[in-house]
Amino acid sequence: MPIKSYLALSISGRKEELMTALRNLHQCEVVPAKNQDVLALVTDTPNEKEDDILKEKIEALDSLKLLSLVSGFDTPHN
């Protein structure tokens, strides 16, 4: 039941677009930096397989410049 956190860097000037795209992915929570093209991202998926699929979807986003894993947690689901 992975919960992972990332730093997502958008292509310059496309932070809003990246934020919207990530929020549309449902399993993502996003907090944008106020003064940099950086988003703090947390993903919450039921298993490793879905986690991999979600990561592929994120990495396919046009507005994403770089995705950097910060931390990973494994926790029982409710």
Add this chain to the structure above:
Amino acid sequence: MNKSATNRRSFIKKMAMMSAMTAASSMFPGILFANEQEKGIPEDANLDWKKGPCRFCGVGCGILVGTENGKAVAVKGDPNSSVNKGLLCVKGYHQIMCIQSKDRLTHALVKKNGSYVRTPINDALDLVASKMKETITNHGKDSVAMYTSGQSTIPEGYIASKLMKGAIGTNNLDCNARLCMASAVTGFLTSFGADEPMGCYEDIDHADYFVTWGNNMAEMHPVLFSRMLEQKALRGAKIIDFATRTTRSSTASDRSILFEPQTDLAVANAICYEIIKNGWVNRSFVEKHCSFSKGLTDMGYGLEDHYEFTDKPQKIDFEAYKEFLKDYSPELVAKYSKVSVRDIKYLASIYGDPNIKVVSYWCMGMNQHTRGTWINNLVYNIHLLTGKISQPGNGPFSLTGQPSACGTAREVGTFTHKLPHGVVTNQEDREMAARIWKVPVENIPSKPTYHATEMFRAVDRGDIKFIWVQATNPLVSLPKTSRYRPGMEKESCFVVVSDVFPTPTSDVADVILPASWHIEKGGLYGNSERRTQYWDKMVEGPGETTPDAWMFIEVAKRMGYGDLFPYSKENHVEEIFNEYRQFHEGAKHGMAPLEVLKKESGVIWPYVNGKSTQWRFNAKYDPACSNGEDFHFYGKPDGKAVIWQRPFEEAPEKPDQEYPFWLNTGRVIEHWHTGSMTRRIPVLHQAMPNAYVEFHPDDAKTLGIRNGENIKITSRRGSCNLPASINERGLPTKGQIFVPFFDENMLINDVTLDAFCPISKEPDYKKCAVKVEKA
């Protein structure tokens, strides 16, 4: 059970988000995440938001604390605070998490037969008062001491001063601001005759250039640095980083200039040499508003016990000063400062251009310096020669490290030589204190006693037999703790520590008193820009935790001074502030009344006719100016600021064959000072779990040291083992290593040197000689 699992999952997600934000703040200087806390708050939450200042650094960001059912559950930046405009750094967002720490001190502990015994707070205060009285009876009033903090609130500092100086009648009161701000104080007093910066943070919105002197603002003052970066992006303002180590601030600056430790003195003089040589002196400003002086040189470094020094200023003229500067041509200084002639001339040209507005910022790099007062004077010289001072966007500005180093330590005066107004050596100041405190003037001794380092030397010698340490952790933060820890462990001194969490200092205490954390009591702090900030008590503290001011009052009453401390438990903060405010009445330091402070997110003093004075000494903004000129440096009897002739002198200890490296110590963004709070905030602790020693990659290669390898650092005083860090957070110059001091398990201050500036008595934590070897 489901609810518990959901809560746990939600908590882990929040931790994960905070980990990302913490990582971002260490990777991207000045990065800010606004409104983060609000996102985690359930929609149906009915939070009561209360304003206050942040608990950590001297920037003094305004915070709003969300409380629900008597518990603090969220923090966000106060959008009404002109300091941070709703923004907070990573420490600020997470601050309330520490108060839930499992090892919180909730009850008094008294050491009996080598073990701590939980004791009712009233019994513990009885014991403290009786021990203090007994010590005074047996050994005299100068055998007891109190060591307080730049984290003490204004009322706490005031009551400490009144108890020690007014009631007991000893000047054995000093504070940890001696370790961080004393050189700024003596710098201001010697140059201007009045403490604290003339400008304010609004300077950031006007300056064209920011020159940071030995100051890693991206990690230590991140909210201000983010405001500078914003001006860089908006207006093309430039940041010049002048330092001994490449840091996050350096990489975010327009230019990074590195210098050999201690040679900032020479470079500052070289800048003045260039300003004069190129005709960039603002002659009318200097002629009208400045005088020239020199002081004693070869003062020593305070390494021996009982060291004393008093400067003897002598007036000189401009020509003599110009002659003195001949030894500081860029060509001569470049030879030993390792700053190129080109870079020295570049720095001078920034200050010398009359069309460029410049603010100089500094903090510990200049203050923790064996010639700290001098380097403060020298940076003022640059601004005075060019007339770039006391105007929006133009001025020298010393930043503070603690939330109330200005408000409490400097303004209330919890130093041995200070009174709430003025100094103990001044008869009028003693008379004012005696009148307001309602004590005979003879009670207040006219001679200062122990500054911080000498106070702990006196404990070690056995001269001080009772010490009360409040809201600070000297056995991690003092230099040369290898001497002062065994000193505090001696049976000859009864040690009382009041704090929120156990620390290596409370470990040696005879009595530990459980203190309230700042939002568990009301109070006032004063930040770097002369801003006084009031807050109300927001939540109840656990167990028998008690506000420090109230513990002082209770002990004073038990010692028989009850009539001098007639405050009520419920309203003592207000009653004390209203009494204290009398000391600063008038246009030069008038403080806003409580009803204004309660409403506003901080108010800058001098507060005159309902208005703050943002730029002192400038007649356009400062109603205290009375000489009929544009500027009036009214802190000096002649109304003139002093340009000081101060030479370059070597550090007391330099690398040699046996100890070939400079050791520089400092802080990191994740932790605040000795880490007693931030190491109890899980996300910050996880982000930076332990200290380390930074090497230049070439030095690491020569020594065969790999990243993470355990290294022993040894000086003539002690040693410390830490993992190596190469090409990670910061990059020291070749021949230098850097160690942060937040980690109580890796006590780098066992290694540092207790040399200090002879004028300010502030120790130098930035320079001593060490050797390194694989552990």
